[in-house]
Amino acid sequence: MHNPLSLKINCYEKQNHVSHDDDMPEEKIKRWENEQLDTFIGNINRLKVNEILAQLTEMVENKCENSIINTVVEDVCHLLTNAAKSTFATFTKKRRHIQNMKKSKPWFDSECKEARKKFRCSRRKQKHNHTDDTMNETKKLERSYKRIMDKSIRKHRKKISK
Known part of the structure; x- marks a missing residue:
């Protein structure tokens, strides 16, 4: 017996600043x-699907809170990623180790790098x-990039002159 799973997702853009541990790969x-579609379907945990369906029907019948919705979404994500991990x-990913090379532009910091990245993307x-x-x-991004670089250069010169 097949139970089709229909999933509708509405996305809203939200900025989150998350720090990652770069030491861990x-x-x-x-x-x-596509050849492993049947294996993927077989690896989906049926008990977890039934739990999620029960939670969804409970949400339809009762008023639900955002925390309940978030747990259901997380459960669906974990269900699909676990099936994908066991199937595929x-x-x-190997991390590239950045060597401490002598910089020709010591004032060029991460803020400058980010501004340059945005400007180049816009130019493309x-x-x-x-x-x-x-x-x-x-x-606008070019002016912003130049302003950030000038500010960084001034900050670097102040630091050197002290």
Whole structure:
């Protein structure tokens, strides 16, 4: 007997600043392979699916809180990722070790790097989609990038002169 699972997700963009432990390698799941679809379906925990369905029916019948919705969403995520891990296997991404090389621009910090990244991304978008909006956005990001670099240079010069 097959029970179809229908899932509708509405996404809202939200900025979260999460710090990661860069020393620990991140575990990734290998890419999806259509040939292993039946294995993936077989690896889905049926007991957990029934628990989630019970929680969903309870949510429909009663008023629910955000915490209950969050736990159901987390349960669905864990259910699917565990099935994917057992089907496709996992691997750890090797971290590149950044060597402490002598910097030619010691004032160029992470804030400068982030501003440059945003500016370059906008410039690439402008090449493909040349409109007034993209042009204005690129100019705004360019001015911001230059302002951040100038501020960083001034800060570096102050630090050296002390």
